[in-house]
Amino acid sequence: MSSARYLPHFGAGGPLVRHASCFVLLLAIARAENGTAPTQTAPGADLFTNSSVRRIRIEIRPEDVRALRKESRSYVRSAIYAEDEFYPEVGVHLKGSTGSFRGLDDKPGLTLDFGRFSSGQRFHGLRKIHLNNSVEDPSYVNEQIASELFRAAGVPAPRVTHALVELNGRKLGLYVLKEGFTEDFLGIYFKRVDGNLYDTDLGDAVDQRRTRQSGRDPGDEHAGLELLAEAALEPELNRRWQRLNAALDMDRFITFMALEVMACHRDGYTLARNNFRLYHDPDAKKVVFFPHGMDQLFGRADLPWKPHMAGLLARSVMETAEGRREYQARFGALFTNLFIVDRLTNRVNQIVGALRPFLGNSEFKQIEREAAAVRDRIVQRALNLRRQLAEPEPTLLEFADGxxxxxxxxxxxxxxxxxxxxxxxxxxxxxxxxxxxxxxxxxxxxxxxxxxxxxxxxxxxxxxxxxxxxxxxxxxxxxxxxxxxxxxxxxxxxxxxxxxxxxxxxxxxxxxxxxxxxxxxxxxxxxxxxxxxxxxx
Missing domain, CATH: 2.60.120.260 (Galactose-binding domain-like)
Structure with missing residues (x-):
């Protein structure tokens, strides 16, 4: 599959597209061909296309509160009030990793599954949403900025907005509202949603058995991942490249790698073997990577654009000559045509500005200050990458007597x-x-x-x-x-x-x-x- 389907090349692979308008046109064509652009008819469109901050009130019965305190990751029943709508029997559990997890008496991260105990119940057409407490992103913008970047480049990523949350009469404050990885999500990007979707919270997925989050083929639960793992470990590099392309959506994966590095997603798959999901597309019979957990970004302006890859599959791709060429071409095209500083910083301003009517003055001022720091990190990252990309390729270090x-x-x-x-x-x-x-x-x-x-x-x-x-x-x-x-x-x-x-x-x-x-x-x-x-x- 040609990478030109998604992005223009530069250097030896083809001419660099120098104007953002041309790039946007190519992306629009690619996204239309591959179903990677959420439409106004997609589930949840009204939730994510206007700038309104949703007000969500959660009521959990005392016995279910006790159950959550005992097993925070197990669903209990709750009742949800959102605007003028009432949703009974909604599944809820706590979420968050080492840095972001908070208990019920603090500001907990929450997952709401509207169809868990009431089949067919949906919230703006969505079965599941996540309410992220954003304790590791006081600007509340990183996840939204990053997910928009990935989708613009043709990589499926959950849509993001914001909510004000109340739990059993206690106001918890502002949250990042993110759509869940469900068949609703898959249906936006793929013709078939019955493939296996894998949860990968425990680390690298392609060489380990994974928990299947959804999918309708239990008899073939891990076949796609096993083929991918075998391809990644193929010792003969020309053969490896062929086998990887047969088992992996290579175009999307190379874009996925480049954007994780560009945005300094240091807790993602490429750099840390963490925070990602996998889908085995039954039509293409290939695995697709989705980004996840993007609340800490742009933290290190001088992160090399060709760093050590922690993820097994990322390393495996970069060990091949074809993979290195594709990555270099893709990174340059994305940086030139998508990582446009004015657009990114203006988007930060838009997201934060939309929060103003819903927050008190002191809280809004604090978020404004944090968002200003995000804008500065974006600027510094772009400046550093421009210098890195302009530098000649380094030569091998010379040794004398070892x-x-x-x-x-x-x-x-x-x-x-x-x-x-x-x-x-x-x-x-x-x-x-x-x-x-x-x-x-x-x-x-x-x-x-x-x-x-x-x-x-x-x-x-x-x-x-x-x-x-x-x-x-x-x-x-x-x-x-x-x-x-x-x-x-x-x-x-x-x-x-x-x-x-x-x-x-x-x-x-x-x-x-x-x-x-x-x-x-x-x-x-x-x-x-x-x-x-x-x-x-």
Missing amino acids: IARLTGWTKIDQPAGGRMDETIDGRSALHIIAGPVTSASWRTSARLRRGRYRFEALGKIVAVKPLPFGKNQGAGLRIGDRMRQAFNFTGDSSWKRLDLEFQVDTDEEDVEFVCEFRASSGQVWFDKDSLRLIEIQ
Whole structure:
């Protein structure tokens, strides 16, 4: 299947489409051909196409409250009042992961299943909605911005709006309202909705047995995923590319990867093997990835556009020459024609502005401040990506007798109340003085060939006190976002060797090296001459 069906190419794959209007036209044609554009007749259209904030009142009986306290993920019955409508016997359970989960007496995330106990009951045509407490996104805009980006690029993603929620007479405040992954959702994008939809909250899905969320073929419950897992692990790369294309909607997956990286979705599939859903389309007999849990975005402007891929399938695709070419072309086209800063920041303004009539002045001002930070992160991400994409391709790091020096260090996250500099006091060193809350680092990167390596440094610390949170404290080394060896180098110490072994499993990979300092006070020095990489035979 040609990737031009979704997006124009640039570079060797074809001419770069330079005007957004041309790109939008191509996307509109592709979305019309593939059913990837929600229409005004789609279930829930009225819920998501106007800017009204819904008022939802939830009543749960005392015995069901007790049941929820005991088993927060199990459905209990509730009654829902929304505007002038009453919905009896609605299933409700608590939702949220480690960072976002809150109990009933706090601001809980909630899933409402209107058809759970009352067959055929729908909320604006939808069986299921999620009410996200947005505790990890105080701007309340990230999920909506990201889902619109994915849909604009032809990747199915749930629609998003907002609601004011009340639970048993207690006003919980503003929530992000998101449609559920159900047959209602699938029907917008696929001709058939009876394929298997998989819940993947436990991590990488293609090489594990998964919980089937919906689907009508129990006799063939995991066949599609098993074929995909076998293709991903195919050792012969030309054969792998062919097998992956036979089992995976490759066009959508490459777009999915590129957008997750572009938006710095550091808790998604591509970078963290988390927050995604899978659908086995019975017509195409291919697996499609859906994004999920996009409440923390644009957090690191300098995230490489070709980072280490954590997801097995993402790594498998990028190990092939065809996959790397497709990803590069797709990333450039998306960045040029879809990641348009003015449009994105204006959309943030529109979303936040629509909340104004429904919120008190102080609450709205706080959300405005958080949204301004999101706009700034979008701007900084675009500026950094533009610089990255303009840079020439790096060459392989050269080793002499199995050793290479690491140079070109850059300071990241300078601590408030502290300092980062390069000192020469007997020996040249990378120096960090901690402020009250410090998570700072010196970083560089290099392109490596397949093999096993050891990253080495000499570190010295004085009066280092740990932070009151987190398991890694003091000074340590790590490899980008993919490998963090536990460390607790605190107190006082003369020069001590620090090292970390890792492996590169692809023919070539850009690897980021990090000299990290997490502390509430104290100083660290990393000897510059000792910062080196050793090839392990």
